[in-house]
Amino acid sequence: MFLAVLGATALVVGACGGGGSTTPDTQAVVADTQAPVTEDTVAALPFEGVTLTFGKAPHGEDEKANWGEWLPEFEAQTGIKVELTQVPWDQLEALYTANFASDTPYDVTYQTSTHLTLFGERGTFEDLTARINGADFAGDLPNFPAGVLGASTYNNKLYGLPFVVGTTAMFANLDMLKSAGVEVPTSDVELVAAAKAIIADQKAKGNKGVLGFYTPRTVADYGWYFTLQDVHNRGGDFLSADGKTALMDSKEVKESAQFAADMICKDKVQPANGLYNREAAIELFKAGKLAFIQDEPSRVKTFEEAVLPFAWDIYMPVGHNGKATQFATTGHWAISAKSKNADAAWELVKFLSSAAFNSTYNQRYGFVPARLDADASGGNEKLARNASWVAVWDGLKTSPKVSQLLDEYAKALEAATSCKTSVDDAFASAQKGATEALAQG
Amino acid sequence: MDLVEQNLSDPDWQELTMSDEEFRRARSRYKLRALVPVVGFLGPFLFLWSVFLATPMVWSIWLSFNTGGLIDEAKFVGLENWSRMLSNDELVRSLKNTATYVVIAIFVVFSLALLIASLLNSNKRGQNFFKVALYFPLLVPPIMAGMIFFFLTHYDMGIINLVLQAMNQEKLNFLGDNPNALLTIVSLEVWRGLGFWVLFFLAGLQSIPADLIDAAKIDGAGSMRRFRKISIPTLRPLLLFAVIIALIFNFQLFDSVQVLTKGGPVLGTTSVVWFIYKRLFAFQDIGLAYATSVGLLLLVVVLTVVAYGFLGKKSENSN
Numbered sequence: 001m002f003l004a005v006l007g008a009t010a011l012v013v014g015a016c017g018g019g020g021s022t023t024p025d026t027q028a029v030v031a032d033t034q035a036p037v038t039e040d041t042v043a044a045l046p047f048e049g050v051t052l053t054f055g056k057a058p059h060g061e062d063e064k065a066n067w068g069e070w071l072p073e074f075e076a077q078t079g080i081k082v083e084l085t086q087v088p089w090d091q092l093e094a095l096y097t098a099n100f101a102s103d104t105p106y107d108v109t110y111q112t113s114t115h116l117t118l119f120g121e122r123g124t125f126e127d128l129t130a131r132i133n134g135a136d137f138a139g140d141l142p143n144f145p146a147g148v149l150g151a152s153t154y155n156n157k158l159y160g161l162p163f164v165v166g167t168t169a170m171f172a173n174l175d176m177l178k179s180a181g182v183e184v185p186t187s188d189v190e191l192v193a194a195a196k197a198i199i200a201d202q203k204a205k206g207n208k209g210v211l212g213f214y215t216p217r218t219v220a221d222y223g224w225y226f227t228l229q230d231v232h233n234r235g236g237d238f239l240s241a242d243g244k245t246a247l248m249d250s251k252e253v254k255e256s257a258q259f260a261a262d263m264i265c266k267d268k269v270q271p272a273n274g275l276y277n278r279e280a281a282i283e284l285f286k287a288g289k290l291a292f293i294q295d296e297p298s299r300v301k302t303f304e305e306a307v308l309p310f311a312w313d314i315y316m317p318v319g320h321n322g323k324a325t326q327f328a329t330t331g332h333w334a335i336s337a338k339s340k341n342a343d344a345a346w347e348l349v350k351f352l353s354s355a356a357f358n359s360t361y362n363q364r365y366g367f368v369p370a371r372l373d374a375d376a377s378g379g380n381e382k383l384a385r386n387a388s389w390v391a392v393w394d395g396l397k398t399s400p401k402v403s404q405l406l407d408e409y410a411k412a413l414e415a416a417t418s419c420k421t422s423v424d425d426a427f428a429s430a431q432k433g434a435t436e437a438l439a440q441g
Numbered sequence: 442m443d444l445v446e447q448n449l450s451d452p453d454w455q456e457l458t459m460s461d462e463e464f465r466r467a468r469s470r471y472k473l474r475a476l477v478p479v480v481g482f483l484g485p486f487l488f489l490w491s492v493f494l495a496t497p498m499v500w501s502i503w504l505s506f507n508t509g510g511l512i513d514e515a516k517f518v519g520l521e522n523w524s525r526m527l528s529n530d531e532l533v534r535s536l537k538n539t540a541t542y543v544v545i546a547i548f549v550v551f552s553l554a555l556l557i558a559s560l561l562n563s564n565k566r567g568q569n570f571f572k573v574a575l576y577f578p579l580l581v582p583p584i585m586a587g588m589i590f591f592f593l594t595h596y597d598m599g600i601i602n603l604v605l606q607a608m609n610q611e612k613l614n615f616l617g618d619n620p621n622a623l624l625t626i627v628s629l630e631v632w633r634g635l636g637f638w639v640l641f642f643l644a645g646l647q648s649i650p651a652d653l654i655d656a657a658k659i660d661g662a663g664s665m666r667r668f669r670k671i672s673i674p675t676l677r678p679l680l681l682f683a684v685i686i687a688l689i690f691n692f693q694l695f696d697s698v699q700v701l702t703k704g705g706p707v708l709g710t711t712s713v714v715w716f717i718y719k720r721l722f723a724f725q726d727i728g729l730a731y732a733t734s735v736g737l738l739l740l741v742v743v744l745t746v747v748a749y750g751f752l753g754k755k756s757e758n759s760n
Contacts, residue, residue, distance in 0.1 A: 090699070093722035093723045094718070094721075094722045097511060097512065097721070097722050097725070100512050101511050101512050118724075118725055119512065119725075122509070122512045122513040122725065123512070123513055124512055218617075218703075218705055218706065219703055219704065219705050220702065220703035220704075220705055272614060272617060272618075273617045273705075273706060274596075274614050274615075274616045274617010274618060274622075274705075274706055275596040275614055275617055276596065276597075280595075280597075400725075403723055403724055404723075404724040404726070407719070407723070407724070411707070411708065414705055414706060414707055415707045418617075418706060418707050420707070421707065429530070432530075433530075433531070437724075440525075440726070
């Protein structure tokens with residue numbers, strides 16, 4: 001009840017205008033007027049005097065500062081003032097719920113596939129189908145791969161324009177591989193063998209604390225995000241193609257979970273859940289205590305800036321029986337259905353989705369642009385390779401229940417990799433939960 | 442002729458008396474004047490109470506019989522949310538975890554608080570220092586407290602595992618294993634709450650009349666006997682209040698779960714409020730979230746009544 005009262009109070013406050021642009025961490029990114037602005041040019045600006053509120057969860061600690069450099073160009077071109085609010089990832093759902101329930105929600109927000117239709121199907125976002133088929137977007141639309149647009153479309157409605165597609169990469173300590181005399185693994189079986197060989201080699205050299213492999217398998221660290229490509233590599237999925245039937249107890253789902261569990265419980269090449277969380281594992285890799293780590297490509301810049309004391313590179317996460325795919329979510333720009341400046345918001349979305357901005361943003365944060373004419377590598381060979389993996393991208397299809405279904409999957413994966421619950425029991429429970437969730441409608 | 446009759450027959454006095462109509466008006470004016478401070482003092486509270494508590498509470502009860510209602514329109518579904526709530530396995534698990542946590546946390550924190558309060562009460566030296574030191578954790582924001590425990594229990598760098606390692610003992614997986622994770626959360630909350638309860642019980646102990654203690658001493662009662670026979674019965678009304686407050690607060694376990702475990706491992710630390718939070722915000726299952734919220738309120742009310750019935754009667758008897 002406390003939470004209900006708190007939630008209801010937040011909504012009351014939100015409805016009174018608190019959800020808009022006046023929260024303490026809201027920072028107006030004021031236009032840098034370095035460009036010469038004359039009375040003529042001011043009069044020509046199409047949206048002079050319009051202020052847009054813009055909500056986004058950050059992909060890096062420096063993102064707020066970067067927006068201060070990126071937005072003035074748009075503001076100078078259009079006369080629109082953009083007020084950015086950084087929404088913390090761990091409070092995102094609660095803050096967005098309060099904001100969207102108010103009369104003044106953010107005009108434009110960044111939404112991942114897990115939330116796009118969760119909120120969109122409740123009337124929160126404008127369906128952008130008509131806008132992307134408009135004349136002002138005709139030159140841009142062909143650059144968006146049909147597969148990416150398809151994964152972001154639900155019931156023929158596109159609630160957000162795809163901006164980035166996520167990927168995951170396997171980072172390898174090449175010095176350890178060389179020392180153990182093993183090649184970079186490309187399959188799950190090779191990965192286990194390579195990790196075992198490296199642990200044995202390091203142990204023989206007196207480095208007892210070295211671990212073979214790490215990728216998150218827990219709910220807290222979004223284990224599903226780093227594991228579902230294993231299900232796709234086996235030709236399965238956790239949900240049927242029509243989105244109506246849960247497949248949590250399917251052969252492919254259980255086999256991939258068994259592989260993940262064996263790495264921890266049987267092969268002992270990955271530390272037990274809870275010993276190291278995702279960030280701690282990153283530190284282990286940086287300290288040369290971990291041979292392989294599967295994480296997001298945004299770590300490329302982190303590792304390059306940290307100048308790791310060993311040779312390293314990134315590779316596709318290992319495949320299964322010759323099939324290797326990429327799984328992740330998609331990031332979108334969504335326009336609020338309640339926005340009083342929807343046309344100005346569309347201008348901002350077009351700017352944010354442009355090839356130029358997409359390249360700038362992703363050269364910093366390492367995601368793969370959702371459009372083919374953007375170059376996110378910035379000459380970085382590792383990031384260029386990462387971008388090329390979009391060819392085998394088989395990412396999450398958005399649907400209103402997908403968050404809840406992924407939670408069921410993640411709980412089962414965590415249970416299965418705890419070494420205390422069988423894969424069959426864990427995923428039978430997930431199937432029950434997912435079926436109930438889907439039946440709820 | 443008595444004094445009153447003398448006064449009434451006095452023409453001056455008769456001028457001061459009022460007609461019935463005048464009296465009624467004067468009485469109304471008087472009542473109104475008396476009402477002004479009442480409304481003035483209670484009004485702001487009643488306004489805030491109705492806006493921030495009564496209205497959300499009534500609204501919550503209404504939403505527990507609907508789907509949606511926050512972002513989209515509410516749709517009445519009768520008892521469907523309540524029926525789903527009663528058959529939800531994860532909620533059963535959350536309730537078990539929360540009940541386990543509440544029992545252990547209240548028992549541990551009250552036992553320690555009573556012990557420390559008694560020691561402080563009998564030892565005045567350095568009392569203020571210990572009061573501040575014990576109260577300090579309560580001033581630490583919950584997220585920071587979570588981070589402190591995260592590093593305290595870290596597998597490689599945590600002080601506890603470093604000590605275990607130095608003693609040639611096996612290191613513990615505090616946050617990745619059950620029941621370690623729940624016990625870690627209990628420890629965190631006990632650490633945070635201990636100072637408050639020590640001061641609370643210390644105030645109670647200091648209010649016990651010294652004559653009673655002295656008389657018991659003269660009669661030859663030892664310190665344990667004095668504690669059992671004088672301190673505890675005298676503190677019983679305070680204990681009743683403490684138990685009720687502790688029940689209400691501890692059933693709302695959320696912060697440390699959010700910071701340390703996110704309900705894991707394997708639902709080992711998922712609490713009722715964590716369950717509600719996920720349904721309400723992450724899944725937008727508004728009806729189930731509100732039904733569970735109202736259910737939690739009813740549960741806490743029932744437990745409060747039971748606690749009052751149990752401890753309240755004993756306090757009356759002891760008085």
